Amino acid sequence: METPPRTRGAVRGGLAGFVRRSPARLAVLAFVSVIGVFTALLSLPGATSSGERAPLADALFTAVSAVCVTGLVTVDTATYWSDLGEAIILAGIAVGGFGVLVLASLLGLLVSRRLGLSQRLLAQNETKALRLGEVGLLIRTVILASVAVEVVLALVLLPRFLVAGESLPAAAWHALFYGVSSFNNAGFVSHAGGLPALDGTSPAGDWWLCLPIMVGVVLGSLGFPVLLVLRDRWRHPRRWGLHAQMTVAGTAVLLVVGAVLIGAMEWGNARTLGALPWPDRLLATGFASVMPRSGGFSTLDLTEMSTATWLVQDALMFVGGGSASTAGGIRVTTLLVLVLAVVAEARGDRDAEVFGRRVPQASLRLAVAVGLVGTSTVLVGTVAMLAITGDSLDVVLFEVISAFATVGLSVGGTADLPDAGKYVLSALMVVGRTGTMTLAAALALRESGRLFRLPEERPIVG
């Protein structure tokens, strides 16, 4: 029986109304639903290699980790889950990563529509999709570009696994898995125990394996608004628009700073960088600098790094990647807007300026909100996890920020968690994944009804 046209129209109208009224809430709802579906799938007895139903805490944690493209695991992906289970995880990554990109772009579209003409004209150079303003085309572009990048990465990685003696089906599966996992900044690995030591010693010096994964992670962490600009105007940085310029510059600075700090701190550590010949140390340093933001792969034993290096990684993870990307954190532009405001203040300028543009006050207020809410979330999550686990702050802070920023790196605090800890980290991943994105969009979409302004008074600050 067909639904009568009038009812269908009302349903469609109501849905459209809900989307218009609270797109941020819709985004969260969509994410939670998808997580529910993948939790159910991973609870199938056939999803585990033992054939026993996975405990709810592990099924939920893994589903959240996959859909939120985090990569934290409570069980070893390759040994605990069956082939079916791994396929479900890969599907979760693909759906989650794609969902993030589409939702972020849609929210961006809504925001740019509400900002009025002058703002919209400026937002035009953000993505072609936004300019064309068509949801269908947007989704098609995201899918096509993602698949294209992932297939290229897989094709580059395939011969590496074949050369190492893997069978064609196994090599193809791993190549595809790492292609999807890296471009989506998911951090899941399909080999038992982490990235494979294909030459027998360690993956840390395996240039052929590491470089494609690094490229995939960095590209994925920039975000589609930037990727599309780069594709169209690669040779003309002045025409990239402020957002792409800030994201690329900020990413470059963070990569260099991270590499210098991690390299300096671990260079002589015989259990991490110190064990490698020095060209490989450079590779491993670069890899370790890329992955906190927020690829989540690792070629060195993080538990053997100094706690000072952990804290540097904490900071890199907290900042995360680009806006509207599969990377997490408070985002590169958020930090940059805050830093630019401080620089302007120090120079006595009223406006934060960069690349010949003025950053609006509204962006600063948004950045303060995202930064403060992010800090509070990490603080509350850390206090809760300290109370639950009894682990030291070094470990707990690392795992909490890794979850919040959907990074997936671990220094060992996630493996043997009590169920309460698994649920708290799951909540942090969901909040971290949907939070900053929807918070920023929701705030940007608000409009004040107030017409009068109160008298101004200046408190003493600092």
Place this chain on the structure above:
Amino acid sequence: METPPRTRGAVRGGLAGFVRRSPARLAVLAFVSVIGVFTALLSLPGATSSGERAPLADALFTAVSAVCVTGLVTVDTATYWSDLGEAIILAGIAVGGFGVLVLASLLGLLVSRRLGLSQRLLAQNETKALRLGEVGLLIRTVILASVAVEVVLALVLLPRFLVAGESLPAAAWHALFYGVSSFNNAGFVSHAGGLPALDGTSPAGDWWLCLPIMVGVVLGSLGFPVLLVLRDRWRHPRRWGLHAQMTVAGTAVLLVVGAVLIGAMEWGNARTLGALPWPDRLLATGFASVMPRSGGFSTLDLTEMSTATWLVQDALMFVGGGSASTAGGIRVTTLLVLVLAVVAEARGDRDAEVFGRRVPQASLRLAVAVGLVGTSTVLVGTVAMLAITGDSLDVVLFEVISAFATVGLSVGGTADLPDAGKYVLSALMVVGRTGTMTLAAALALRESGRLFRLPEERPIVG
């Protein structure tokens, strides 16, 4: 031979010019000079009870800790230093505390003069001294009010020590020491091993000892601009002005939140609160909530508290007390301005508003600067201390924030530091003490020479 009038005039003019041009730099210079003098004094052989010259690292650390009214110690104050040494420390606290108050008030005066008439009229209700605009009166007011409060505190404490069987000179000395130490938020104790267990078990349930110290610390942490307003208009909160209203309200909220969290987390801990009868638990909870911001006294064994409680204290310490007070941290109003901006953003309002007033954008930019610079300082200090000490992050972060915010609480990381660690913590105390205050003033004093504004462009944030 007298200096010729002309030279004298030139010198005076040059000095006045320096004060006008860079008052913030002058404040730092004054602090460093005072620290140098007290380091020299504590390096006298007679300053130690053994009669041997104290090592430079300990003399410097103690001088910095006293002048910056921090209270962190590398040696036990009562046993390591002689009577002379303790008197030097008390003098350091008095000079440092007084210096902070005068410098902060002077900087406030300069800022309010530069802000133009409308701003100055609003700033009037901050302190009587600012309104009268006379440096001499300002200094006299600060001295008289400080001495008055400290003497009252000492008079209340004196009989407590007499009742406990101390001789009159000893009791008077301790009463004076705690009066000065508490009102200046210094956190130094003159009894061996910490606050004394006068009834033989623990100071945690000693209401007569704890309450005056708590009152002294809270009053001192509000800052003179607030204290003078309270003295004159105690019964008329609506006429306190925005700064005093924000400081008092923020302090009250932080005290309650701190007490609830610390109380909840330690209530059943048999080594801290759990060891006390329950009325005393309330006192000890209140005491533990007051002291992180930034009195620095302790009646419970902090090393026995859970690491989750440590992290709550870290957050309270980082926020600290009121502006232009002897308390440290980024200051209550700084946090409040940031939170109000987020609340306004969430409600879709353009302006941050509170108590019927609009907080200017300039205050938000200042708060962002103080918050971000403070966070960066703690981060860099923590990485350095992790690398130097090899202690766990729990301990290192606590000691670093305690130093930066001049709190003086310790969970054991300061007692056996290598010299490099002592110097880093000393630097953090100086930066924390002079930094937020002078940073805020320096930034507020800047004026832009730029007349044109660049075109605006909006990056994606979050």
